[in-house]
Amino acid sequence: MRRCFRAVYCAVSFAVAFCAAAAGGAEPFRKVVIDPGHGGKDPGTIGHGLFEKSLTLDLALRLEKLLADEGFSVELTRREDRFVSLEDRAAVAKDADSVFVSLHFNAHPDRSIAGIETFYWPGSDAGRELAATVQGRLGGRLVTRNRGPRPQRLKVLELTPATGILIECGFLTNRWEAQRCAAPWYRQIVAEEILLGLLRYRESMK
Numbered sequence: 001m002r003r004c005f006r007a008v009y010c011a012v013s014f015a016v017a018f019c020a021a022a023a024g025g026a027e028p029f030r031k032v033v034i035d036p037g038h039g040g041k042d043p044g045t046i047g048h049g050l051f052e053k054s055l056t057l058d059l060a061l062r063l064e065k066l067l068a069d070e071g072f073s074v075e076l077t078r079r080e081d082r083f084v085s086l087e088d089r090a091a092v093a094k095d096a097d098s099v100f101v102s103l104h105f106n107a108h109p110d111r112s113i114a115g116i117e118t119f120y121w122p123g124s125d126a127g128r129e130l131a132a133t134v135q136g137r138l139g140g141r142l143v144t145r146n147r148g149p150r151p152q153r154l155k156v157l158e159l160t161p162a163t164g165i166l167i168e169c170g171f172l173t174n175r176w177e178a179q180r181c182a183a184p185w186y187r188q189i190v191a192e193e194i195l196l197g198l199l200r201y202r203e204s205m206k
């Protein structure tokens, strides 16, 4: 009897989960893992006197505060200047029903290149949707080139089972954009727009 009950319970659970997935309406996520790119011995991009690893951490702490104020559970993959492997970063975002946001600043040999872009794992429908929604916000209030949501085979996105994106928040090799990235107001607006993108994405899941 007990076995039967368990079988029925499992069947019902499966049906509910299947229907939710079929309707495209997964449970809205509650947890966000923020991943400040690079750190410690890995400075990331260095441009115009700026270290990518420092900017990503500052941005992550700003985003953490905004998300916590909205009631999200938030975890960072690092909160000081230390090296963390891609495997360890992905291991923090081990829950499939959480969202993983990796933060980076960009570089290009052509110093005229500027703009913001958001990557997702190719073939991930949820990742593409999340990237498009967040990039849609970032392309608004921040007047710079909108380089769009883009599929990219990035290892950290491959490793995490969470719905993941990697945001390149501006080119440190471009003098104009590096000056903006260096300014606290710029990083605050980036954090606010990422928050608004995440809220819009969560709303679309209901």
Ligand SMILES: [Zn+2]
Pocket: 037, 038, 044, 045, 052, 103, 104, 105
């Ligand atoms: Zn980077």
